[in-house]
Amino acid sequence: MTALNFTHDPVRRSWIESANLPDADFPIQNLPFGAFERNGEARTGVAIGEHVVDLRALRDSGLVEAGSDAALACEAASGATLNRLMAMGPRYSGALRAALSELLKSDAPQRANVQRQAEALLPRIDEIALRLPCEVGDYSDFLTSLHHTERHGRYKGLADPLPPAFKSLPIAYHGRASSLRASGGEVRRPHGQYRDASGQIVFGPAPALDFELELAAWIGHGNAFTQPIPIDAAHEHIFGYSLLNDWSAKSIQWFEQVLGPFLGKSFHSSVSPWIVTAEALAPFRKAPVPRAQDDPPLMPHLRGAFDQQQGGLHLALYADLSTSRLRDAGAGPVRITRTHLDNLYWTFAQMVAHHTSNGCDLRTGDLLGSGTISGADDAARACITELTNAGKDPLRLPNGETRTALEDGDEIVLSARATKSGAVSIGFGECRGRIAPALAVAGRREEIAA
Incomplete structure (x- = not known):
């Protein structure tokens, strides 16, 4: 397992001054x-302060x-x-991290050489277009917050709000990898079928659009087909983590969900573009x-020392909401969620171990x-549906606006910080997306007989 080394030294500083600011997401x-894309060419990089x-x-x-x-x-x-780098395993990414830490530290012997090549080596992050960090073959989304699951069960009127399997295994569904996008840009309101206020089944722009604040793990080297990953080896298979906004059309999702989420989830998912490594x-x-x-005892494959x-x-995680009216008035976004990774019932290692327990192969x-x-706290509710008790208690913003769902022009910005005494706090960058109106569809909205 990854041990602490000189790259974690809290005294270490960089000659790139923006990396030394107290609130820097990307210190050394x-x-x-x-x-990222630079001069029309796709490349990879490592963030340091305001540079890459x-x-x-x-x-x-x-x-x-x-x-x-x-x-x-x-x-x-x-x-x-x-x-290719992710597939090589932590030995190689760790070696590159160590070499970069030595090149970028304030007293680096090769500092002058790096500075001479700075124009080629160190573009500013705000001058490049960030992309998905890797090709994603498969995307699985879990359901691991007891409080989120229980609340949604109550909203749906279930006699037992928690699914019977929830405390026995990490529940998940297979997402749509092709709809993953890097942070930024528009999130187009989808069309779909849903039941309207009168109970009729209709097709049209989804009225109940929501964000969902999540953390995502990226698989580095995978496992051979039929060969499960033992739980205490699972951490070695996780290259790192990003923020994830699993945008949800709740009106569509709640009507269609029989086998699991489908069109209510597959229209767009946003990830923060930087992978914060496990190291x-x-x-x-x-x-x-x-x-x-x-609680039920852990099965052997889910319990590791x-x-x-x-x-x-x-790790603390946050969601901020900006509206068109707030931006027009020159006001900043409003923080609507403050939560913590402690609110997950299952660990990422348990997710990996269970995902592969039937021999399913995960890939880089x-x-x-x-x-x-x-x-459990009101401030830790991590989607609009929960923040409004499924629309019964509208979310009130400082300028007098209210929300029971996201409206066109609304922008959600997710962020997170890892903080512990004796360590330099690190961030994840932003995971941002702004709701754009649904595309026009030829003809009038169809009403479908129930």
Whole structure:
């Protein structure tokens, strides 16, 4: 398992001053990986302060020792995506992280050489177009917050709000990888079938559009078909983490859901473009929240010594809402959710172990969503449906606006920070998306006989 090393040293500072600011998402202790477009060409990089290290330019610079693990990792990451690097395992990404930490530290011996090549090596993040960090073959989204699950069960009028299997295994559905998009841009309101206020089944723009605040794990090296991943080996298969907004058309989802979510979920999912590596998060590991004494005992494949000791993270997560009226008035976004990863009932290692327990093979670049990270407190409700008690108690904003669902022009910005005493706090960057009106459809809305 990833141990602490010099890259985590809280005293270490970078000669890139924006990385040393107290609220910097990307200090030298973070160094997350991502992909971007520069001069019409897709590349990969590592974020540091307000800049990104262009890994192809680094490969060509001669600044990394030839033949070293770091050089091999840099070569693997010099294409358009991170898949090759992720598949190599933590030894190689860790070596590249270590080499970068040495090049970027304030007293780096090669600082002058790096600065001479800074124009090629270190473009500003705001001057490049960020992309999905890797090719995603499969996307599985879990349901692991007890509070989120229980609330939605009550909203649906279920006699037992929690599914019978919830406390025995991590529940998930198979998402739509082709609809994943990097943070930013528009989220188009989808069309679909739903039951309107009069009870009729209609087809039209989804009226109940929602965000869902999640954390996603990226699979590095996968497992062979038919060969499960043991739970205490699962952490070695997770390359890192990003924020995930699992946009949901609740009106469509609640009407159609028989086998599981379909069109109510598959129209768009947003991820933050930077992968914060498992190694960067090593200082923030913690024990997961203990299960209640009367909960079912863990099955052997879901119980591991390391996971029980360090399967959680000191990670706070946030959602902010901006509306057209707020922006027109020059007002900033309003924070509507404050939650914590402690609000997950299952750990990511348990998700990986259970996902592969039947012999299913995970592959490099696969994405696993945590499910909505809602807590017991009102402030920790992590979607509009919960924040409004399924529309019964509208969300009131400081300018007098109210919301029971997201409206066109509304923008959601997700963020997160890992914080622990004795460690330098690190962030994830933004996961942002703005609701755009539904596309026009020829003809009038069809009413369908129930």
